[in-house]
Amino acid sequence: MHSSQNEQDNRYYSQLGNIPMLEPTTPQEAKEMVKYGFELSEKLELPVLVRTTTRVNHARGVVTFGELEEPDDKGHFEKDPARFVAVPQNSVKNHPILLERMERAEGITEGSEFTYSIEVENPELHVISSGAGFNYIMEAKEEYDLPISILKLGMTNPLPVKEIKDHIQGATRVLIVEELEPFLEERVEALAKEVNPELEIYGKKSGHFSRLYEYNPDRIKAALAELIDFEDETESLRPEEYDLPSRPPSLCAGCPHRATYHAVKEALGDREGVFSSDIGCYTLGVQDPLNTADILLCMGSSVGAAGGFSKNTDQQVFAFLGDSTFFHSGLAPLVSGVYNDHDFVYVIMDNRTTAMTGHQPHPGTGKTGMGDPAPMLSIEELAKGAGVEFVETVDPYDIEETIDVFERAIEHDGISVVIPKHPCALIEQREVNWEPYQVNQEECRQCHICTNKFGCIALVREGEKVIIDETQCVGCGQCAQVCPFDAIEQEGKE
Amino acid sequence: MKRVDLEIVGVGGQGILTSSQVLGAAALEKGLDVYMSEVHGMAQRGGVVVTTVKIGDEVHSPLIGKGDADVILGFEPVETYRAVEQASEKTWIVTNTQPIVPFTVSVGNKEYPSIDDEILPSMEKTTDRLVALNAEALAKEAGAAITQNIVMLGALSATEVLPLTKDEMMKAVENQVPDKFIDMNLKAFRKGFDKAKELMDSK
Numbered sequence: 001m002h003s004s005q006n007e008q009d010n011r012y013y014s015q016l017g018n019i020p021m022l023e024p025t026t027p028q029e030a031k032e033m034v035k036y037g038f039e040l041s042e043k044l045e046l047p048v049l050v051r052t053t054t055r056v057n058h059a060r061g062v063v064t065f066g067e068l069e070e071p072d073d074k075g076h077f078e079k080d081p082a083r084f085v086a087v088p089q090n091s092v093k094n095h096p097i098l099l100e101r102m103e104r105a106e107g108i109t110e111g112s113e114f115t116y117s118i119e120v121e122n123p124e125l126h127v128i129s130s131g132a133g134f135n136y137i138m139e140a141k142e143e144y145d146l147p148i149s150i151l152k153l154g155m156t157n158p159l160p161v162k163e164i165k166d167h168i169q170g171a172t173r174v175l176i177v178e179e180l181e182p183f184l185e186e187r188v189e190a191l192a193k194e195v196n197p198e199l200e201i202y203g204k205k206s207g208h209f210s211r212l213y214e215y216n217p218d219r220i221k222a223a224l225a226e227l228i229d230f231e232d233e234t235e236s237l238r239p240e241e242y243d244l245p246s247r248p249p250s251l252c253a254g255c256p257h258r259a260t261y262h263a264v265k266e267a268l269g270d271r272e273g274v275f276s277s278d279i280g281c282y283t284l285g286v287q288d289p290l291n292t293a294d295i296l297l298c299m300g301s302s303v304g305a306a307g308g309f310s311k312n313t314d315q316q317v318f319a320f321l322g323d324s325t326f327f328h329s330g331l332a333p334l335v336s337g338v339y340n341d342h343d344f345v346y347v348i349m350d351n352r353t354t355a356m357t358g359h360q361p362h363p364g365t366g367k368t369g370m371g372d373p374a375p376m377l378s379i380e381e382l383a384k385g386a387g388v389e390f391v392e393t394v395d396p397y398d399i400e401e402t403i404d405v406f407e408r409a410i411e412h413d414g415i416s417v418v419i420p421k422h423p424c425a426l427i428e429q430r431e432v433n434w435e436p437y438q439v440n441q442e443e444c445r446q447c448h449i450c451t452n453k454f455g456c457i458a459l460v461r462e463g464e465k466v467i468i469d470e471t472q473c474v475g476c477g478q479c480a481q482v483c484p485f486d487a488i489e490q491e492g493k494e
Numbered sequence: 495m496k497r498v499d500l501e502i503v504g505v506g507g508q509g510i511l512t513s514s515q516v517l518g519a520a521a522l523e524k525g526l527d528v529y530m531s532e533v534h535g536m537a538q539r540g541g542v543v544v545t546t547v548k549i550g551d552e553v554h555s556p557l558i559g560k561g562d563a564d565v566i567l568g569f570e571p572v573e574t575y576r577a578v579e580q581a582s583e584k585t586w587i588v589t590n591t592q593p594i595v596p597f598t599v600s601v602g603n604k605e606y607p608s609i610d611d612e613i614l615p616s617m618e619k620t621t622d623r624l625v626a627l628n629a630e631a632l633a634k635e636a637g638a639a640i641t642q643n644i645v646m647l648g649a650l651s652a653t654e655v656l657p658l659t660k661d662e663m664m665k666a667v668e669n670q671v672p673d674k675f676i677d678m679n680l681k682a683f684r685k686g687f688d689k690a691k692e693l694m695d696s697k
Binding site: 026055058059060061062135136138139142216217218221232234235236237238239240242243244245246247248249250251252253287288289426448451452455457459460461466469471472 | 542555572579605639
């Protein structure tokens with residue numbers, strides 16, 4: 001899973017901010033640590049960081065629940081400006097208090113229930129590990145009965161310095177198993193100088209592990225095989241290597257975003273557009289054949305970036321973001337854009353939900369996160385309230401009408417807000433049961449506009465022929481509008 | 495018991511996460527430890543989905559090393575083939591033969607390989623433990639294409655590689671699918687089971 005620009009190691013934030021940190025290895029431990037994290041936070045009067053990586057988050061396992069306590073959800077704010085108002089006269093007194101709290105945390109991390117060691121007699125190798133990497137080292141140890149002693153760390157800021165020193169004191173070689181940066185490795189190096197200067201330390205600096213990507217059983221076994229007498233004898237099947245077609249994620253069949261993108265490109269014609277995209281399903285416009293995402297940084301960035309482009313280039317600029325993202329972070333840059341005289345087409349692709357993450361409600365849906373009724377905020381009214389003169393809503397399933405709106409939006413000087421509004425196909429398909437479409441092979445001229453410009457995943461090329469995969473087709477009829485020869489028809493209709 | 499490691503692969507929308515959960519629930523019901531992981535892209539539909547399910551007395555990690563899978567359960571033939579490096583000659587490969595052609599083929603960049611001439615013979619050459627069936631067709635016979643994930647579970651059950659009986663699996667299906675679809679899904683399960691048995695017996 002690599003959906004961020006970098007794989008930042010958040011453990012450094014805990015040091016930077018003097019924040020106690022817990023690192024779970026399994027779903028069960030994640031549950032225990034979150035509960036404990038709240039208790040620790042109350043005790044130390046500090047925030048607590050529970051730091052996870054990919055294979056802690058995207059894992060499921062057996063979790064045993066404890067007793068659910070009665071929630072105490074009504075508080076009373078006790079005024080204490082000396083503590084809560086960060087003006088210089090208070091801050092100067094709060095820093096020593098913060099350091100004193102972290103000293104108390106040092107006492108807590110030693111002997112933490114989440115830190116433990118798994119010892120063998122006369123180990124050939126010592127291991128220090130935290131996070132998801134620990135799971136693979138444990139698995140290898142059990143599977144191959146490896147002579148290794150492991151110190152598993154649970155609270156990693158502050159580190160249990162005494163326990164680490166005890167673990168490495170009599171050791172000759174230690175392997176540090178941690179995903180991403182050599183955070184533990186560098187601390188162990190420093191501690192070894194005090195208690196065991198001869199200790200050989202293996203990890204990232206020795207080249208046994210990489211700073212890249214998540215760990216897995218193979219990477220752990222490869223590192224172990226270089227250090228102890230052990231061989232992984234499994235032979236992987238390696239039949240012929242075919243050049244398999246890749247299968248990147250794509251917009252669903254029937255997705256209204258596809259029609260919106262198609263309409264934008266038709267409205268532009270031969271003119272070049274700059275497409276500033278955002279975080280949501282619509283980012284998938286980046287794929288062939290739509291290619292309607294040129295730049296993306298983070299949530300809300302589409303609008304600010306579009307404003308910058310419009311000020312400093314003569315290109316026609318578009319910002320694409322969804323309804324949910326608009327409410328989250330599209331309003332402030334809209335206000336800034338109107339105020340600073342930006343000129344671009346601001347496309348708010350309203351599919352009535354937060355689709356990519358699994359259809360959560362948002363302030364425009366009339367429901368709270370808990371499913372209770374809520375005021376339904378209007379995107380149109382918000383845009384008008386910010387001073388936008390061109391605000392138009394259109395159903396993207398009507399492709400001709402949508403092209404017309406975009407043609408006028410491009411002509412308009414200043415920010416023009418276009419709201420293509422149609423429910424997410426996955427939600428609409430729960431309510432409707434449309435017949436799939438078919439390609440009439442007698443009418444089809446094999447121009448491939450449907451596959452090469454529009455690109456719905458239900459349109460399948462068989463040589464020069466195009467057919468519609470009826471299992472995938474939802475019967476939305478967008479492709480029938482795109483076909484210049486009226487060769488795409490719904491079953492039973494002329 | 496020896497741990498059983500399954501890698502389940504296919505395309506978003508095929509019900510892979512649901513089938514993994516059925517397996518997990520069946521294992522849990524039997525008092526076994528189970529550890530699962532999932533990799534799905536940012537799309538709701540259409541992209542590659544890979545899940546792992548590891549069942550045993552005590553399972554330490556959720557991922558499977560190369561060649562270490564006991565089962566590859568493939569919902570789409572090209573995706574099954576992509577996952578073959580997780581298999582050894584001891585691995586059971588249970589695959590759907592119905593292709594879902596990715597858009598990279600339809601926009602004309604790539605060719606979809608031949609299932610009958612390339613993919614299946616290539617796998618047959620390296621393992622005897624191959625069960626290839628058209629789960630989508632069987633699912634339609636059972637009532638709806640959407641039950642193909644349960645057809646696949648039925649076929650998997652027939653290999654007897656899992657520490658779970660046919661009845662235990664069917665009980666888990668019953669518990670995991672909505673009430674009004676139980677009969678259709680159990681029918682789908684039996685169709686997958688019977689077809690796999692038939693294929694294995696004819697070898």
